[in-house]
Amino acid sequence: MSAPDPSKIQEFRERLRQEWTDEKTVAAWRKWHAQIAAFTRGATEAILEAAHLSPGMRVLDLACGVGDPALSIAQEVAPSGRVTATDLGPGMMSLAEELARKKGLTNIEFRQANAESLPFADACYDVISCRFGIMFFPDLPKALHECLRVLKPGGRAAFVAWGKLAQPFFTTTAGILLKHLPAPPPPPDPDAPSLFMFGERGRLRRSLETAGFSNVHEEDRIIAGRWSTSVEEYWEQFTEVAAPFRPLLEQLTPEKKTEAKAESLAALNKFWSSKELNIPLEIVIGTGTRP
Numbered sequence: 001m002s003a004p005d006p007s008k009i010q011e012f013r014e015r016l017r018q019e020w021t022d023e024k025t026v027a028a029w030r031k032w033h034a035q036i037a038a039f040t041r042g043a044t045e046a047i048l049e050a051a052h053l054s055p056g057m058r059v060l061d062l063a064c065g066v067g068d069p070a071l072s073i074a075q076e077v078a079p080s081g082r083v084t085a086t087d088l089g090p091g092m093m094s095l096a097e098e099l100a101r102k103k104g105l106t107n108i109e110f111r112q113a114n115a116e117s118l119p120f121a122d123a124c125y126d127v128i129s130c131r132f133g134i135m136f137f138p139d140l141p142k143a144l145h146e147c148l149r150v151l152k153p154g155g156r157a158a159f160v161a162w163g164k165l166a167q168p169f170f171t172t173t174a175g176i177l178l179k180h181l182p183a184p185p186p187p188p189d190p191d192a193p194s195l196f197m198f199g200e201r202g203r204l205r206r207s208l209e210t211a212g213f214s215n216v217h218e219e220d221r222i223i224a225g226r227w228s229t230s231v232e233e234y235w236e237q238f239t240e241v242a243a244p245f246r247p248l249l250e251q252l253t254p255e256k257k258t259e260a261k262a263e264s265l266a267a268l269n270k271f272w273s274s275k276e277l278n279i280p281l282e283i284v285i286g287t288g289t290r291p
């Protein structure tokens with residue numbers, strides 16, 4: 001695993017920082033966080049299982065966003081264990097902090113931190129968790145090196161990422177949106193971080209092994225993405241939350257937006273049964289330990 005060219009890394013970093021700290025992104029996650037947490041509950045369960053947690057552990061959660069899975073981990077390692085939840089920007093984390101207070105969690109702290117340069121001492125965590133964050137680290141070798149540095153020898157890292165692009169989570173919304181753009185988007189830079197990059201079987205395993213993790217394991221899993229209100233509301237959420245796709249949506253004329261929405265609702269309706277949307281979500285789970 002080689003790092004991409006430094007000038008590109010800087011460009012990716014700036015784009016991602018902009019996307020994830022944008023006030024529209026933060027407002028959308030605030031609005032939809034409860035439904036998103038329910039929709040991706042299977043991914044939280046997967047990472048809780050993969051992390052091999054026990055009470056008393058010190059855990060670092062990277063890219064914690066609005067608190068998944070950091071808040072659940074804090075409950076698992078309580079009362080004597082502690083979680084440090086980190087994210088690039090303060091916006092998403094401020095909601096995570098509010099939710100932690102509401103749940104009465106006292107064993108979790110929040111720190112703004114880029115996963116590529118962690119403000120923590122060497123060998124101080126038993127476990128690192130990261131749910132739907134690893135694909136946004138522009139210099140992945142650097143981020144994984146930081147993970148190894150702050151893990152105790154024998155400590156474990158557990159990552160959950162999206163699986164392949166050709167899955168209903170993509171094809172029912174973003175895939176349709178792309179077809180309606182006025183001009184096809186330029187082919188993606190193969191070095192650029194992207195939502196579905198770890199859908200390439202073996203890529204997450206190779207990244208962890210090359211970084212120096214031991215006991216590396218990669219698993220594909222399908223979890224149920226449940227959304228219990230309506231397909232219209234699911235589409236509305238997609239248009240507001242999906243930071244990488246929002247700029248594309250803004251390129252559509254009102255007519256094209258209407259067409260894309262109608263097509264998406266038809267595609268989503270195929271997954272509507274028993275009064276809920278149930279989309280099979282393909283995820284990848286990667287784990288490894290510090291030698």
Ligand SMILES: C[S@@+](CC[C@H](N)C(=O)[O-])C[C@H]1O[C@@H](n2cnc3c(N)ncnc32)[C@H](O)[C@@H]1O
Nearest residue numbers: 020063064065068087088114115131132133136
């Ligand atoms: C899709 S959200 C996932 C949040 C949460 N873990 C979850 O599963 O819902 C991606 C998060 O990654 C964070 N992020 C992106 N790049 C990062 C970086 N280099 N270091 C730390 N966090 C980063 C973003 O700010 C955002 O909160």
